[in-house]
Amino acid sequence: MGCIYGLVALGFVLIYKATELVNFAQGDLLMLGAFVCYMSVAWWGLPYWAGFLIAVVAIAAFGALLDALVLRRVIGQPQFAVVMLTIGLGAMFRTFASVTWGSEIYTLPTPFGGVWTVGGVTLSHQYLSIVAGTLILCGGLYAFFNHTRIGIAMQATSQNQLAAYYMGIPVKLIFSLVWAISAGVAAAAGILLAPVTLIDINMGLAVALKAFAAAVLGGFGSIPGAVIGGIVIGLIELYAGATLPEGFKDTAPYIVLLLMLIVRPQGLFGTLARKKV
Amino acid sequence: MAEPILKVSNIETYYGPIMAIRGVSFDVPKSSIVTILGANGAGKTTVLKTVSGVMDPQKGNVVFEGREIQRQDPDKVMRLGISHVPEGREVFPFLSVRENLAMGAYTRRDPDGVAQDLEAVFGYFPVLKERADQRAGSLSGGEQQMLAISRALMARPKVMLLDEPSLGLSPKLVRDIFEIVVRINRERGVTILLVEQNANMALQTADYGYVLEVGRIVMADTCQRLLEKEDIKEFYLGIKEQGARGKRRWKKRKTWR
Numbered sequence: 001m002g003c004i005y006g007l008v009a010l011g012f013v014l015i016y017k018a019t020e021l022v023n024f025a026q027g028d029l030l031m032l033g034a035f036v037c038y039m040s041v042a043w044w045g046l047p048y049w050a051g052f053l054i055a056v057v058a059i060a061a062f063g064a065l066l067d068a069l070v071l072r073r074v075i076g077q078p079q080f081a082v083v084m085l086t087i088g089l090g091a092m093f094r095t096f097a098s099v100t101w102g103s104e105i106y107t108l109p110t111p112f113g114g115v116w117t118v119g120g121v122t123l124s125h126q127y128l129s130i131v132a133g134t135l136i137l138c139g140g141l142y143a144f145f146n147h148t149r150i151g152i153a154m155q156a157t158s159q160n161q162l163a164a165y166y167m168g169i170p171v172k173l174i175f176s177l178v179w180a181i182s183a184g185v186a187a188a189a190g191i192l193l194a195p196v197t198l199i200d201i202n203m204g205l206a207v208a209l210k211a212f213a214a215a216v217l218g219g220f221g222s223i224p225g226a227v228i229g230g231i232v233i234g235l236i237e238l239y240a241g242a243t244l245p246e247g248f249k250d251t252a253p254y255i256v257l258l259l260m261l262i263v264r265p266q267g268l269f270g271t272l273a274r275k276k277v
Numbered sequence: 278m279a280e281p282i283l284k285v286s287n288i289e290t291y292y293g294p295i296m297a298i299r300g301v302s303f304d305v306p307k308s309s310i311v312t313i314l315g316a317n318g319a320g321k322t323t324v325l326k327t328v329s330g331v332m333d334p335q336k337g338n339v340v341f342e343g344r345e346i347q348r349q350d351p352d353k354v355m356r357l358g359i360s361h362v363p364e365g366r367e368v369f370p371f372l373s374v375r376e377n378l379a380m381g382a383y384t385r386r387d388p389d390g391v392a393q394d395l396e397a398v399f400g401y402f403p404v405l406k407e408r409a410d411q412r413a414g415s416l417s418g419g420e421q422q423m424l425a426i427s428r429a430l431m432a433r434p435k436v437m438l439l440d441e442p443s444l445g446l447s448p449k450l451v452r453d454i455f456e457i458v459v460r461i462n463r464e465r466g467v468t469i470l471l472v473e474q475n476a477n478m479a480l481q482t483a484d485y486g487y488v489l490e491v492g493r494i495v496m497a498d499t500c501q502r503l504l505e506k507e508d509i510k511e512f513y514l515g516i517k518e519q520g521a522r523g524k525r526r527w528k529k530r531k532t533w534r
Binding site: 153165172 | 355356360361367369380384432
């Protein structure tokens with residue numbers, strides 16, 4: 001669970017770092033990803049991996065389109081407008097999903113049915129697939145951001161947009177790409193999550209809220225912070241569910257978040273940018 | 278004077294309803310150093326931003342190598358060969374020096390040429406080579422300015438727009454940087470449009486100068502002649518005339534007002 005929060009938090013952070021917008025529709029992109037994958041597998045009879053690929057690519061393209069057509073217009077508007085816009089978009093996606101796929105709950109058939117027993121601990125392949133998927137995605141993104149020309153250009157753009165323009169970096173294209181990556185990651189998270197929570201139109205809501213907490217916990221704007229924040233939130237939830245009275249499972253992460261904001265407002269890995277004059 | 282590589286005619290640029298530039302025209306001849314002087318808020322930076330496409334003029338045009346480039350996106354203008362070294366350096370703080378320079382060469386597709394230019398840049402500023410793997414944010418102000426100039430140079434520009442390279446630097450460092458700016462101009466033939474508050478330094482470096490006040494060009498001449506002018510001496514260089522009784526400043530008025 002923590003890994004999923006981490007992945008969704010990663011999506012929040014990527015978009016925030018690059019464009020300074022907070023995308024509250026992230027959870028709904030996750031939901032759309034899961035649905036597209038389900039549709040490919042269950043309706044069109046495609047194999048799981050093909051469905052996975054189609055869903056990630058489709059949602060990534062959708063993310064880029066969203067940026068180019070809708071969100072680019074609100075850059076520079078008050079933060080409030082952006083928040084309302086993305087929440088509104090999220091609601092639209094949910095409505096769209098319920099019209100297209102209905103409001104039933106679906107099960108995504110996966111190839112991860114078995115279990116492994118290691119030293120008396122039983123690990124289901126489903127959960128392992130989530131962990132492995134997170135690791136692969138994070139590793140891939142890390143390599144992309146640090147070792148490719150366009151990845152470094154994305155970092156540059158997020159650090160100083162105007163200077164990036166001066167360097168001839170096509171900033172608008174970079175924004176769309178960031179949206180695509182972030183939406184693609186959300187879709188992947190949705191598909192990995194699907195066997196655990198099952199697919200329904202509201203699956204993204206709770207996840208996104210906790211992922212947002214994870215992103216804040218990790219220090220909004222820090223990519224490793226987002227992933228670690230996600231895992232921390234997941235663990236807190238787990239232990240709170242096991243050891244504390246009923247009801248604490250869902251509130252414990254937020255209590256920790258509040259404490260965190262009081263003690264260390266910049267988050268675990270947050271950096272306060274300073275500029276030399 | 279040769280045919281100008283960059284010709285700005287009668288541009289008017291606004292910040293919202295406020296007119297920052299009121300019809301500015303100037304020419305930058307190929308391979309020369311041209312400077313625009315002016316006090317705070319005269320509109321110097323706005324002029325450069327208008328040239329590089331960050332701000333769009335309401336009126337007038339900017340012609341680069343015979344082509345109108347006003348109202349284009351800055352990344353397109355940059356691809357044509359105009360590199361902008363922004364005021365306040367604006368390096369990418371969390372990237373290493375080497376990565377910053379690589380971003381300067383973002384638009385280029387010739388790895389050999391880029392490697393050559395990287396060596397050339399390290400030749401101009403050896404300190405950058407020492408710090409190549411350090412984060413740019415950890416450099417001192419002067420080193421960041423060197424990095425900003427180098428980064429612009431990495432694009433192999435035809436014209437370089439320099440916005441206040443002396444800002445916040447020690448006089449010694451300012452002299453060093455200007456020396457290298459001249460070398461870049463002489464050795465690589467890069468045309469330089471320099472915007473400065475440090476009039477003394479700028480006038481000694483440049484070939485031709487314009488004086489900008491409240492959004493208008495009020496004086497234009499070769500730098501040598503500008504250095505001789507009374508008003509420039511008094512208001513930009515701070516040299517007061519030693520009259521018999523010592524002239525009182527508030528009685529003297531600028532000739533162009």
